[in-house]
Amino acid sequence: MNAAADVAVIGLGAVGSAVAHHLAAGGAKVVGIDRYRPPHTHGSSHGVTRITRLAIGEGHDYVPIVQRSHLLWRALEAEYGETLMITTGGLVIASAASARRPYHGQAAFFEQTVSAAERFGIAHERLDAAEIRHRFPAFLPADDERGYWERDAGILLPERCVAAQLQAAARHGAELRYASVVQGIENAAGASGATVVTDTARIAAAHVVVATGAWLPAMLPPAQRARFAVQRQVLHWFASDAPDLYALGRCPVFIWMHGNDGAAFYGFPKADGYDGVKVATEQSEHATTPEAVDRVVSEEETLRMYDTHISGRLRGVVRRSVHDATCLYTSTADARFVIDRHPELANVTVVSACSGHGFKHSAAVGEAVADGLLGRAPQVDLSPFATLS
Secondary structure (H helix, E strand, O other): OEEEEEEEEEOOOHHHHHHHHHHHHOOOOEEEEOOOOOOOOOOOOOOOOEEEOOOOOOOHHHHHHHHHHHHHHHHHHHHHOOOOEEEOOEEEEEEOOHHHOOEOOEOOHHHHHHHHHHHHOOOEEEEEHHHHHHHOOOEOOOOOEEEEEEOOOEEEOHHHHHHHHHHHHHHOOOEEEOOOOEEEEEEOHHHOOEEEEEOOOEEEEEEEEEOOHHHOHHHOOHHHHOOOEEEEEEEEEEEEOOHHHHEOOOOOEEEEEEOOOOEEEEEOOEOOOOOOEEEEOOOOOOOOOOOOOOOOOOHHHHHHHHHHHHOOOEOOEEEEEEEEEEEEEEEOOOOOOEEEEOOOOOOEEEEEOOOOOOHHHHHHHHHHHHHHHOOOOOOOOOHHHOOOO
């Protein structure tokens, strides 16, 4: 079975769904391919909630991308007719020592966040520990800790976002093929395109976009593959005997950097339907694969999360899990995105908005990749991430 397309998009998670949406809306003939039926729980675009924030401590070149994404999420909400983004405000907490520690590959993450807010005119405040405790009684910062408060930060609902992008793509004519496993990509004769070989078809396309997240490394040559590590992450929902403290309107999304060893965790107000407070940390020491990852969260992991991060910091959260989940990060050593041409395959673009801070940017990344393929000037600059070769 053969099919011809202007663009074949492999992987229909956060970025791939956005690429397919904007290509189809721009008039391209699009075939989207995914081994599962997104949104699903096997990759990175799940877990009910994701943080979105405008002052990006990972680097100033990300700020215009997330600003554009916020506009696109609101436009998609209007088109889709369902809430995708909830503005809660966002708080980053750090001590003088931890403010100088790296997070997501960026040294002095806290200060870089403040710097980004100042440079781009993002509404924010600096808070001392007493003011944090007064305004947000869920939090118990030490006297030497301080906060960065951002008014327009909030929550994205990732499964809804992916579903909305795919619904929009289909409405604009994209053909979406689920339960289809890609076995390889071949250069077309005369470098006039490429052919995607799946377990059921050969799909000829003028261009191919690979946005496969944790499955990306296996689709790259060894030298480029080595730049990426797939890491298992755990999401925890802990019981609370003071749930009102974590209600929308009383509790923001937050990132809390503590100690001198780079320890950090993040969390959410209650906005996901679970009877618990969602928190998580990140690990970068142990690599896995989508096939080998352990999806079971042990009691030891749950208790370690509580004792290391939650105890003494979150008021009314108790040492009992009510839910947990795992997801996958596809990370680079410097936590930077990689958006570039494939090093060996003509007419193939690789998109890895990765390292655990990509979802909030995915709408604008997808639009910009699509604009480039459609011959239009992108709304945001992705050239700093063309680092694959």
